[in-house]
Amino acid sequence: MRRITRIATVGIASAALALSATACGGKKSSDASSSPSESGQKSAAIAYDIGGRGDQSFNDAAYAGLKKAETDLKVKTAEAEPTDGEGEADKVQRLTELARKGNNPVIGVGFAYAPAIKKVAPKFPNTTFGIIDDTSVTGPNIANLVFNEEQGSYLAGVAAAKASKTGTVGFIGGVEVPLIKKFEAGFTQGVKDTNPNAKVLSAYLTQPPNFDGFAKPDLGKAAALGQLDAGGADVVYAAAGLAGSGAIEAASSKGKWAIGVDSDQYNQAGLAKYKDSILTSVTKDVEDSVFNLIKSVEDGKPTTGEIRYGLDKDGVGLADSNPKYKEMADVVAAVEKAKADIIAKKITVKTAP
Structure with a gap:
């Protein structure tokens, strides 16, 4: 755009x-x-x-x-x-x-x-x-x-691992910079702590100084389709700004789950046609x-x-707006336990992959 x-x-x-x-x-x-x-x-x-x-x-x-x-x-x-x-x-x-x-x-x-x-x-x-x-x-x-993006992303990893039926999930970063690697690190740790046998596919859309990976939905869509089709993923989490909407579109087209980022993307008007495929979103109280x-x-x-x-201050979290998410009692319970353990410092979330 x-x-x-x-x-x-x-x-x-x-x-x-x-x-x-x-x-x-x-x-x-x-x-x-x-x-x-x-x-x-x-x-x-x-x-x-x-x-x-x-x-x-x-x-x-x-x-x-x-x-x-x-x-x-x-x-x-x-x-x-x-x-x-x-x-x-x-x-x-x-x-x-x-x-x-x-x-x-x-x-x-x-x-x-x-x-x-x-x-x-x-x-x-x-x-x-x-x-x-x-x-x-x-x-x-x-x-x-x-x-603490890594903390919210850990919860997303827990949810992805519990919701996945194939045991393979995907992470898409907009641009490979330290900030986005925090998202990847937390997500991967959450997945592996929940299911040690799970496979996490990771991809970055661009490398600095090219920051198109935050701006072009077609890049996010192509990366997600690759993970969903060739990779066998059935849950995709994109930390890619506007480009992440392409990943959500791809997941919707394949009848798979997407996890949104930064805002509760289930409630974003521009993504309404794909909302049923947005399992949850990692929120930041920007x-x-x-x-x-x-x-x-x-x-x-x-x-x-x-x-x-x-x-600890609800500055990051995991959205539960999708009624289908709320119906997954095992997912919700696992996420809530992980949240409590992070706040209690029983779990230390990594900030680098």
Whole structure:
């Protein structure tokens, strides 16, 4: 899906933000840093990851948090979409423009924003910058919103192993980076701890610096079909953003199970035609992480540093929206036991395969 760069204020018709203020004789970033929301209007912004809003997954979860803040906190909100093949300079410009216009906080959705936030945040010391899924960039005005993805993925592995009839399940990662390898590690461990004889097929759609594996559903569909047909898998778990929707489509076409990621994908409108094949989803409470950061700024006590969400705080989990999942008593019982054991630290989940 090809997207156009846009910076738009949610729910306000006339809200397009002007680009390239410096080039047009505006203030330098450092000059604008001390006066967020000069108009007196509260405002918060997010800059989307690859795939943009509408991915039915990671970005949409972040948008839900922004929308909740707009409704509950009465703040104005802005969004900025990525472009195909963009580089670090594009992200720097995007974050700079959002901060210059007085948005606070400004949240980068995804680890790809780390280099840009490292450059932009020091220029706007009175603006809080949030980054989701990254701890590599730190600073007095940076909040690192991170999750124990491996814990939720372990539960998915338990569910997959219990639901599988062939004893073979599949994992599909969007791009082979450390973050996605956490998903793979947890999933594989959960499968093997539940059924030591089970086989886990693993595949990555692209290698960095090619990040198409997070954006192209056709790649996810092809990989899933390979695992389902040639590999004999009957459950496929994809941690691949928008590309994961292709894996869900493939599983549905074969009458097999898919496991969603980041959002409860059973309830995503764009996946409604495949929902009966979505056994469960590994959820990350990206929505509340975004909302909580915005609220901390609005309360005058901006949260910074590492803010971690795990099973113990329901920051990650496994969705049970599909009635068919709830009917699988043995699956549910095994998942609940695994969850309790992880929280009690009886099980330590690996973060690398």
